[in-house]
Amino acid sequence: xxxxxxxxxxxxxxxxxxxxxxxxxxxxxxxxxxxxxxxxxxxxxxxxxxxxxxxxxxxxxxxxxxxxxxxxxxxxxxxxxxxxxxxxxxxxxxxxxxxxxxxxxxxxxxxxxxxxxxxxxxxxxxxxxxxxxxxxxxxxxxxxxxxxxxxxxxxxxxxxxxxxxxxxxxxxxxxxxxxxxxxxxxxxxxxxxxxxxxxxxxxxxxxxxxxxxxxxxxxxxxxxxxxxxxxxxxxxxxxxxxxxxxxxxxxxxxxxxxxxxxxxxxxxxxxxxxxxxxxxxxxxxxxxxxxxxxxxxxxxxxxxxxxxxxxxxxx
Amino acid sequence: xxxxxxxxxxxxxxxxxxxxxxxxxxxxxxxxxxxxxxxxxxxxxxxxxxxxxxxxxxxxxxxxxxxxxxxxxxxxxxxxxxxxxxxxxxxxxxxxxxxxxxxxxxxxxxxxxxxxxxxxxxxxxxxxxxxxxxxxxxxxxxxxxxxxxxxxxxxxxxxxxxxxxxxxxxxxxxxxxxxxxxxxxxxxxxxxxxxxxxxxxxxxxxxxxxxxxxxxxxxxxxxxxxxxxxxxxxxxxxxxxxxxxxxxxxxxxxxxxxxxxxxxxxxxxxxxxxxxxxxxxxxxxxxxxxxxxxxxxxxxxxxxxxxxxxxxxxxxxxxxxxxxxxxxxxxxxxxxxxxxxxxxxxxxxxxxxxxxxxxxxxxxxxxxxxxxxxxxxxxx
Amino acid sequence: xxxxxxxxxxxxxxxxxxxxxxxxxxxxxxxxxxxxxxxxxxxxxxxxxxxxxxxxxxxxxxxxxxxxxxxxxxxxxxxxxxxxxxxxxxxxxxxxxxxxxxxxxxxxxxxxxxxxxxxxxxxxxxxxxxxxxxxxxxxxxxxxxxxxxxxxxxxxxxxxxxxxxxxxxxxxxxxxxxxxxxxxxxxxxxxxxxxxxxxxxxxxxxxxxxxxxxxxxxxxxxxxxxxxxxxxxxxxxxxxxxxxxxxxxxxxxxxxxxxxxxxxxxxxxxxxxxxxxxxxxxxxxxxxxx
Numbered sequence: 001x002x003x004x005x006x007x008x009x010x011x012x013x014x015x016x017x018x019x020x021x022x023x024x025x026x027x028x029x030x031x032x033x034x035x036x037x038x039x040x041x042x043x044x045x046x047x048x049x050x051x052x053x054x055x056x057x058x059x060x061x062x063x064x065x066x067x068x069x070x071x072x073x074x075x076x077x078x079x080x081x082x083x084x085x086x087x088x089x090x091x092x093x094x095x096x097x098x099x100x101x102x103x104x105x106x107x108x109x110x111x112x113x114x115x116x117x118x119x120x121x122x123x124x125x126x127x128x129x130x131x132x133x134x135x136x137x138x139x140x141x142x143x144x145x146x147x148x149x150x151x152x153x154x155x156x157x158x159x160x161x162x163x164x165x166x167x168x169x170x171x172x173x174x175x176x177x178x179x180x181x182x183x184x185x186x187x188x189x190x191x192x193x194x195x196x197x198x199x200x201x202x203x204x205x206x207x208x209x210x211x212x213x214x215x216x217x218x219x220x221x222x223x224x225x226x227x228x229x230x231x232x233x234x235x236x237x238x239x240x241x242x243x244x245x246x247x248x249x250x251x252x253x254x255x256x257x258x259x260x261x262x263x264x265x266x267x268x269x270x271x272x273x274x275x276x277x278x279x280x281x282x283x284x285x286x287x288x289x290x291x292x293x294x295x296x297x298x299x300x301x302x303x304x305x306x307x308x309x310x311x312x313x314x315x
Numbered sequence: 316x317x318x319x320x321x322x323x324x325x326x327x328x329x330x331x332x333x334x335x336x337x338x339x340x341x342x343x344x345x346x347x348x349x350x351x352x353x354x355x356x357x358x359x360x361x362x363x364x365x366x367x368x369x370x371x372x373x374x375x376x377x378x379x380x381x382x383x384x385x386x387x388x389x390x391x392x393x394x395x396x397x398x399x400x401x402x403x404x405x406x407x408x409x410x411x412x413x414x415x416x417x418x419x420x421x422x423x424x425x426x427x428x429x430x431x432x433x434x435x436x437x438x439x440x441x442x443x444x445x446x447x448x449x450x451x452x453x454x455x456x457x458x459x460x461x462x463x464x465x466x467x468x469x470x471x472x473x474x475x476x477x478x479x480x481x482x483x484x485x486x487x488x489x490x491x492x493x494x495x496x497x498x499x500x501x502x503x504x505x506x507x508x509x510x511x512x513x514x515x516x517x518x519x520x521x522x523x524x525x526x527x528x529x530x531x532x533x534x535x536x537x538x539x540x541x542x543x544x545x546x547x548x549x550x551x552x553x554x555x556x557x558x559x560x561x562x563x564x565x566x567x568x569x570x571x572x573x574x575x576x577x578x579x580x581x582x583x584x585x586x587x588x589x590x591x592x593x594x595x596x597x598x599x600x601x602x603x604x605x606x607x608x609x610x611x612x613x614x615x616x617x618x619x620x621x622x623x624x625x626x627x628x629x630x631x632x633x634x635x636x637x638x639x640x641x642x643x644x645x646x647x648x649x650x651x652x653x654x655x656x657x658x659x660x661x662x663x664x665x666x667x668x669x670x671x672x673x674x675x676x677x678x679x680x681x682x683x684x685x686x687x688x689x690x691x692x693x694x695x
Numbered sequence: 696x697x698x699x700x701x702x703x704x705x706x707x708x709x710x711x712x713x714x715x716x717x718x719x720x721x722x723x724x725x726x727x728x729x730x731x732x733x734x735x736x737x738x739x740x741x742x743x744x745x746x747x748x749x750x751x752x753x754x755x756x757x758x759x760x761x762x763x764x765x766x767x768x769x770x771x772x773x774x775x776x777x778x779x780x781x782x783x784x785x786x787x788x789x790x791x792x793x794x795x796x797x798x799x800x801x802x803x804x805x806x807x808x809x810x811x812x813x814x815x816x817x818x819x820x821x822x823x824x825x826x827x828x829x830x831x832x833x834x835x836x837x838x839x840x841x842x843x844x845x846x847x848x849x850x851x852x853x854x855x856x857x858x859x860x861x862x863x864x865x866x867x868x869x870x871x872x873x874x875x876x877x878x879x880x881x882x883x884x885x886x887x888x889x890x891x892x893x894x895x896x897x898x899x900x901x902x903x904x905x906x907x908x909x910x911x912x913x914x915x916x917x918x919x920x921x922x923x924x925x926x927x928x929x930x931x932x933x934x935x936x937x938x939x940x941x942x943x944x945x946x947x948x949x950x951x952x953x954x955x956x957x958x959x960x961x962x963x964x965x966x967x968x969x970x971x972x973x974x975x976x977x978x979x980x981x982x983x984x985x
Contacts, residue, residue, distance in 0.1 A: 031404035034397060059787060106970045112786075113730060117924035118969050120917075121962035131483055132955045134492070140485035141417045141440065142392070158400075227393065232425060235392050235418045241917065245794065252791045273394070274401070277386055281806055284349065288799025292777050295792045299784040350910075353810045483955060510955045514914045516905030519705040520950035520957075523698050523829075541812040541906050548904075552823045553701070553830055573814045573906055617811065 012259050013174045020166035024159075033158035035270060040165035041226045043266035046250045047172050047259065048219025053248070054257030055180060056212040057192035058108065059116045061244050062123030063220045068130055068239020069096040070221030071228035075145045076136050085148045085229070093221040100217030101210065108209045120241070127239040142235030145228045161230045168226070172219060173259050179215075188212060192257075220247075253294060255301025264302050268294075339379035340409055340643040342367075342633065343386075343402030345423060346437075347415035350390035351484065351513055354540055354567075355415040358611075358623030359437060360385055363412065365614050366630050376637050384408060388419055395419035396426065403430045409643035412629050414438050415622075417485055424451050433636075433650040435629040437622070439564075440489045444674040452653055452673045454628040454663060455621075456586070456680055458490035458537070459497065461563040464584035464681040465535060466494075466501035468694070474532040474558065476504050478525045480546060482538030484513035486564050490537035506531055511542060518542075519549045526555050533557050539564030544573035551577035558582065563681065567620035571689055582694055584681040588624045588662040590691045603660050624662030632656050632666065697828025702950040703943065704826075708835040708904065710942020711842040712738070715897035716919025717926065717934035718849070719890040725866035725929050726886035729778060729789045733797040734919060735912030736804075737891045740766040741898025742907030743804060746813040755818070763895045769800065770891025774884050797912065804909040815903045834903050841900045845893055846935060858885055866929070925965050927978025936976060941965075 020040075027033050045067055052058050073092020077083035083091065107118045130137045137143060148155040155164060179185050187208045190198035199205050228234040237243075246269060254265020272290065276283045298305040344363055347356035367383040375381055384406050388395035395414065402408045403426060411427055414420030414436035420443045427434035427450050435452045436443055444453040469477065481491035487510075498505060507528040509521035525534060534557060536546045543561050547570075550559055561570070561583035568589070571578045587594055591604040607627050608619045636652035637643050656675065659666040664680025685694040716734055723731045744765045748758035777792050784792075819833035853859035864872040865882045873879050898907065905911075922941045926933025941961050948960035968976065 029404040031397075031400045034400050038393075038397065053787070107966075110969055110973050113928055114924060114969055114973060114975070117921055118966055121921065121966050124962055125959050128956065128959045134488065139488045139492075140483065141421070141489055144421070231393055231396055231422060233392065233418075233422055237391055237418070238393070248787070249791055249794060252787050256785075256787070274397070282802065283387065284798055284802030285806070286802075288795045288797070288802055291795030291798065292792050295784070295788050295795065296777065296781045299781060299788045349805065349810070354812075357810045511949075512958060514911075516901075517705050517709050517946075520702050520946045521954045523701040524950060527698060541908070544812070544814075545906065552832055554823070569811060573812060575814070617809070 010177075013170060013177055016173050016260070016263065017170045020170055023166075024162065030158045033162050035274065037158055037162045037165050037230065038227075039263070039267045039270045040162070040169045041223050041230070042247075042250060042270060043263040044165065044169050044172055044226070045220040045223035046247055046254070046262040046266050047169070047176055048216030048223075049247050050251050050254075050256060050258070050262045051176060051179070051188070051212045051219075052216045053251055054255075054261075055185065055188035055192055056209050057195070058209060058213070059112070059248070060119040060213075060216070061116050061241075061248060062119035062121075062126075063216065063247050064239050064241060064243030064245075065123035065126030066096040066100065066217040066220035067224035067227075067243060067247075068126055068234075068236075069099065070224030070226075071145075071234045071238045072130060072137060072224075073221070074148075074225045074228050075143050075234045078146045079143065080136055085146055086150055089148070089222070089225045089229075092225050093218045096217040096221035097214050100214045104210045104213040105206075108206065108213060120244070123239070123244050124241055127236055127241065130236040130239055137236075140236055142233055142237075144233045145231070147232070148229050155229065161226070165226055165230075168222070169263070173263075176259055184208060184211060249291065252301060253291070255303035255305070258301065258303045258307075261301050261303035268302070339381075340376055340637065341382045341384065341406065342410050342412060343384045343399075343406055343408035344411070345386050345388050345395050345398045345402065345413040345419070347390040347395075347419060348385075348387035350388075351540075352390040352416045354620070355437065355622045356387070356390075358615075358617075358620045359415060359626040360387075361615050362611065362623040362626040363630060365610065366627065369610075370634060376634060377642055379642060381634075388415075390416060390419065392418045392422035396422040399423040399426045403427075403432060408432070409646065410434070410633055410637070410649060412437075412626065412633060414443070417443055417489060420453075424448050427451060432646055433633070433653055435633055435653070437625045437629065439486055441493070444672075446671050446673045448673070450650055452629075452632070452668065454632070454661070454666070454674075455625045456563060456663060456676055457493070457674065458486070458562070459493040460676070460678055460681060461584045462490065462494040462497055463501070463678060464683060465560050465562070465582075466497065466503055467678075468582065468584075468683050469503060469533060469560075470501055472533075472558070475502055476506050476530050476532045478507040478509070478528060478531045478534045479505055480509045480511065480518070480521055480525065480534060480536050480538075482513055482540075482542045483510050484538070484540070484542075487513075487538040487542070490562055490564070494535070494537065511538075511546070513540065513542065515542070516545060517549065518546050519553060522546070522549050522553050522555065526553055531557060533560060535560045535562075537562045537564070539566065541573065544570055544578075547574040547581060548577045563621065566622055568618040568691075569620070571686060571691075572618075576689070578686045579688065580686065582683060582685045585684050585691075586621045586624060586663045586680065587682055588619060588621050590682060590684060590693060591619075593691070593693065599660055599665065600662070604662050607662055621662070628659075628661030628663050628666065631661065632659055635659070698950065700827050700829035702946045704829060704831045704835060706943035706946030707939060708838050708901075708942070709945065710939035711838050712897050712901045712905075712915065712938075713918045713922045713941050714935045714938025715842055715845065715893050716915050717923035717938045718846070718931060719894045720919055720923040721929060721931050721934040722862075722886050722890040722893070724923075726862055727778065727883045728786065729793065730786070730920070731773075731887075731890070732790060732793040732916050732920070733773060733800060733912075734890070734894055735914070735916030736797050736800040737766045737770065737894025737912075738898035738901075738915050739804060739907060739909065739912040740769060740800075740891075741895030742815070742902035742911070743808050743813070743898075743909065744895075745899050745902065746815055746907065747808055749815065755815075759899045762899055763892050766891040766895035766898075767888045770887040771884055773891075774887040778887075779880065779883075797916070801910050801912065808909060810909055812906050812908045813902075814906050815899075817903045818900075832904065834900075838900045838904065841896065845896055846931075849889070849893070849931070852889075858882070862886055921962070921965055925968060925975055927975030930975075930977040930979075933975055933977035 077088030250265035255261025386398035411434040417438040417440040420438035640648040666675040668675040744762035823830040922937035926937030948957035
């Protein structure tokens with residue numbers, strides 16, 4: 001591995017770690033901590049989705065479902081089955097991964113938009129269970145989530161969750177960068193570039209797509225569990241179709257195939273609604289307009305397009 | 316990373332400039348102005364704006380100017396929590412009028428409790444008025460009260476075997492569950508149940524099943540939004556002849572506009588606000604509801620709804636409590652004064668709060684209405 | 696039997712609207728390769744503009760024509776100002792642009808109109824007809840007839856007019872179409888216009904039955920997209936069959952199985968069909984180029 005590649009890989013993770021460490025120094029209040037925490041939590045889910053979309057070239061409109069499984073795991077597990085929260089979280093992630101593994105096999109055979117509609121259907125089915133099985137999930141009003149308690153220490157408040165989500169995000173980014181630079185990652189990119197060609201060259205296309213899909217489901221589930229624990233409650237809205245669309249928009253806006261892009265995309269759609277309140281009734285008009293304009297002028301996503309512009313200037 | 320900083324800098328600037336104000340009393344609101352619950356949040360927001368301007372025109376609260384900050388959560392509890400945090404941490408509001416739905420309200424209550432800020436919410440479910448939340452109060456009737464009102468009427472008409480069709484949205488589902496807890500008490504038997512999605516546009520399959528069920532003497536529809544109007548239309552289309560009951564979720568003259576002739580003969584429990592003009596002059600609420608209806612309809616050019624009325628009640632209870640507490644700076648005192656609210660005449664009924672009752676309405680707050688010739692009439 | 700008929704009527708009425716939305720998806724997809732998630736907003740515009748024009752005193756037929764014109768203009772604007780400038784961007788980028796457009800249009804509609812639900816009087820007034828123990832509204836018959844008329848007109852337009860033939864040629868092979876002198880930009884623009892008109896007609900026909908407000912489009916786009924995929928993306932016949940099948944599945948699911956899971960039943964069937972037929976009911980197996 002060349003020095004440059006080493007720096008590139010660790011540079012991204014290092015930069016992210018520095019951001020997580022330094023940001024608290026300038027965040028003026030709990031409100032800003034909350035925004036940063038939400039950004040990290042969503043970025044975690046988008047990072048997983050980005051592995052599927054950016055590196056393996058597969059569109060998923062169902063990741064809200066995996067997000068919801070993680071969220072409901074920490075709600076239903078402790079409430080109905082007496083599973084402690086610290087155990088319910090990894091169990092939820094495992095469950096999401098298992099589900100992704102089981103349905104990933106038939107679903108991932110589909111191409112392009114057919115895959116999109118299949119994942120969309122899957123996400124809607126999951127959300128529907130949360131809405132209808134009220135004896136377990138509390139129905140449309142949702143249910144409350146007990147606090148995460150580790151060794152007698154209870155995780156609560158924006159600052160605590162800032163650190164939990166921030167450190168998790170850095171860890172996930174490190175994992176993702178390692179994966180991308182591994183033989184598996186090279187296989188991912190080969191699939192993205194041309195599936196038939198990589199198949200001919202001996203890449204086990206189906207297996208690598210499945211790995212990416214399962215991993216992204218686990219990331220989304222962990223993020224969902226964090227959000228539920230942080231908010232102290234969960235509703236079917238957590239797993240809704242709109243959530244899946246939001247994740248895809250974050251991934252594409254930030255930049256497919258970019259780890260930093262996942263964070264920027266998540267930050268963009270988390271911060272923007274807060275800024276747009278100055279437009280009052282025109283909030284949604286401006287939001288729609290900004291999405292169109294950003295995609296029109298930065299069509300590969302914010303991070304990759306800007307990176308290209310910056311690096312082109314330097315010979 | 317640079318970009319993130321820039322976005323961050325812009326954000327700080329915008330927040331900072333938005334929070335500069337010279338108002339002496341600040342009330343924050345988080346409402347579902349858009350999204351699936353917009354027919355709750357939209358009239359609530361309009362009402363709040365109209366009456367905040369009115370209070371300032373009258374010279375404010377004990378001479379202090381009032382400022383209102385309203386955020387739209389789109390019906391998302393996570394977003395509601397974020398905006399409530401912002402109101403408390405950044406806008407430094409003195410009180411909250413927040414939560415259009417039960418889900419958004421339950422996301423906001425813990426923040427108000429922790430920050431020790433008085434909160435009046437507009438949720439439907441009983442849990443949102445639980446007095447264990449010291450700082451939290453609520454103005455809308457509970458769905459349990461609406462059920463009991465319907466069941467009392469069914470008992471009177473000797474209709475004891477019913478079918479229920481409910482929306483799968485939070486309102487319809489919660490009310491259906493509340494109804495099931497009291498069926499025995501009123502000797503009602505539920506023979507059949509159906510549901511529909513909050514966005515469904517055709518309920519004939521469900522109603523066909525109800526029609527086919529032998530022995531059903533009445534049908535109760537728990538739901539809000541456009542759903543009840545479509546149920547009513549489909550009900551008449553299929554020629555079902557047993558009486559149809561709607562819930563208080565109907566809430567506005569718009570239901571009759573949407574359902575048309577099909578609405579004739581439908582009964583529902585509703586607040587006095589809907590029948591403002593036909594109330595007897597002796598009714599203590601008459602003056603208040605007529606004044607609110609006239610003002611709201613003149614300013615918005617839209618028919619008045621009970622949901623906007625809940626905001627009127629919450630706003631007025633809050634303002635009067637602040638007046639009694641001599642301003643809003645002592646939040647504990649404002650809270651205590653809200654709890655001491657007695658004989659407050661609002662659009663939803665007469666409110667008597669106490670340390671064990673943070674809602675303060677009783678069954679008499681509801682009137683049983685019947686629609687005749689495209690208009691409300693009192694069924695009692 | 697009466698129940699079966701009733702479910703069928705319900706399913707066909709709802710399915711006809713899904714079919715029109717799916718047809719709109721198909722037209723734009725064929726001409727430009729774009730999945731237009733703002734398709735549901737055309738249906739919303741059709742209903743809302745008619746409602747507000749009629750309320751302002753415009754006679755109903757004129758109000759309906761006005762609504763179609765507005766939708767067509769919006770469709771053309773969507774193409775000229777959002778899709779065309781992003782030409783050459785990846786498929787997902789274009790999808791996100793249409794999602795942005797759908798948020799924008801909904802936002803505008805909530806300001807220009809309002810956030811309340813609205814109804815239109817039935818175009819054919821009168822009681823429901825009784826057929827074999829089931830009842831069907833005259834307006835439902837109109838929705839079905841109208842949808843059929845749209846399909847026939849579209850077929851005539853596609854196979855008999857020069858513009859229609861150019862659209863088919865562009866769909867088959869854009870490069871070849873350009874080489875024989877077809878202005879493909881104009882043709883794509885025309886496909887947005889036609890697709891918007893179809894959506895608006897659907898919205899106008901169905902508003903007297905299903906009511907409308909500023910955000911009815913989201914769900915319709917979701918269902919229409921699923922229907923188009925079920926039928927086989929790019930196949931107009933598939934879109935129509937797909938739409939009707941989704942509508943019928945929902946109605947029979949609600950009637951015979953569970954009304955709480957009726958949407959789930961529709962999606963479950965879509966998933967199963969795709970597992971067996973990965974290109975939908977009528978889709979061709981595409982050859983992917985290396």
